[in-house]
Amino acid sequence: MTRFDRYVLSQLMVLFGFFALILVSIYWINRAVLLFDKMIGDGQSTAVVVELTLLTLPRVIALMLPMAAFAAAVYVTNRMSSESELVVMQASGFSPFRIARPVLVFGLIVALMSGLLGHFLVPASTERMRERQAEISSNITAKLLSEGTFLHPTNGVTFYIRKITQDGALQDVFLSDRRDPEITMTYTAAQAYLTRDGSSTNLVMIEGLSQGYVPEDGRLFTTHFTDFGYDISAVVNTDVSRGNNVEFLTTPQLMRDPKKVMRATGVSPGAYAIELHDRFNQSLIGVAAALIGFSTLLVGGFSRFGVWRQIIGAIGLLVVIKMIESAVAEPVLRNAALWPLVYLPSVSGVAIATGLLLWVRRPRRRRRAVIQEAPA
Structure with missing residues (x-):
């Protein structure tokens, strides 16, 4: 060269x-x-x-x-x-x-x-x-256990925790599920826990309120509950193509x-x-x-x-x-x-x-x- x-x-x-x-x-x-x-x-x-x-x-x-x-x-x-x-x-x-x-x-x-x-x-x-x-x-806790932040683990779902105590209790929980166009479900609870049952993970809410809103006719259904289990696995999108x-x-x-x-x-x-x-x-x-x-x-x-x-x-x-x-x-x-x-x-x-x-x-x-x- x-x-x-x-x-x-x-x-x-x-x-x-x-x-x-x-x-x-x-x-x-x-x-x-x-x-x-x-x-x-x-x-x-x-x-x-x-x-x-x-x-x-x-x-x-x-x-x-x-x-x-x-x-x-x-x-x-x-x-x-x-x-x-x-x-x-x-x-x-x-x-x-x-x-x-x-x-x-x-x-x-x-x-x-x-x-x-x-x-x-x-x-x-x-x-x-x-x-x-x-x-x-696949790590649900990494997706959901975040204090003071509105999280969107998948489209149409909003999740919020005000505080997580040292014993793992979730305080002041808010969950909004808008995936079904016919009805919007909103859950609020003073306290909640995450529990595993085999391959599924459940959110057990205590002392809370569930609200179902139907956009078609504007109706709102409310239910007070002492404890309520919600399958959180379906909310978190764990499918990675x-x-x-x-x-x-x-x-x-x-x-x-x-x-x-x-x-x-x-x-x-x-x-x-x-x-x-x-x-x-x-x-x-x-x-x-x-x-x-x-x-x-x-x-x-x-x-x-x-x-x-x-x-x-x-x-x-x-x-x-x-x-x-x-x-x-x-x-x-x-x-x-x-x-x-x-x-x-x-x-x-x-x-x-x-x-x-x-x-x-x-x-x-x-x-x-x-x-x-x-x-x-």
Whole structure:
């Protein structure tokens, strides 16, 4: 690798780190706020929220790496063009493909990082997050035993405890169940206890009042009780869907025995093909994004007015790649034999970048031909 290659590659890596940090931070913070809101509302501790938030980080990084590679390539190419560095390299005899060599190496480095995340870290973190969510959802006391806070363990249910005594008694309990559209049940009690009966958990309320409100005709039914048992297990949503289980398997596990994986997870051959091959395609997208960002700006050449038109064109090409990525999913889902279509977005991106580099080289050949035919 020459000094020029090392220089361009170092610039790309520095800007890549910067843009990756910015993009990951923005996207991750947005997701973390939603998760924080939900988990704190369920009465979870800050430590649990931080753990689950960190488990989402590998997937967020994997999503943002191609975008960061594209942004770094565009920024570095734009700066080198505005400072006439590219003009000097082309005047010294460097072809567009020769100048693009450090960009290709940069894209391969990004692809390696994306592959490590997509093949190993993202499945592992997704599986761990599912396990932790299952543990949290099955822990009813973690959801409900929170003093002075209105909790919403599931849609249409509100639960409140004013105070929890040292012997486990719940004082001044409020429970509102609005899941049935025909009647809303509200329970209040001076004291209550949580008791377990096999797999179910009951809320035993003492000295309380139950109110049933029928919205259709506006009637209200009230009943005073000395003690009343309520199955709280039905209120707490303990079902955590496993979703598509192939997401929790690393790529070597997916490739070891495809038929066994499909039987164990219940996915169709098309869904299996998409999950497996898309992991490789996402790595190659990083190469395509970097090359498109570089080659599109190289078409514009040097201009005192900048290359903003080429930047818009590069963004447009990236949007086209993402549209192709969305379009190929449905055919492969219907017919697994069409799995090569999964690689169409990355192959198209590299082909577009190659075509742009060939386009940049054409005028240079014509100018050389004119110079050679000119009379002495």
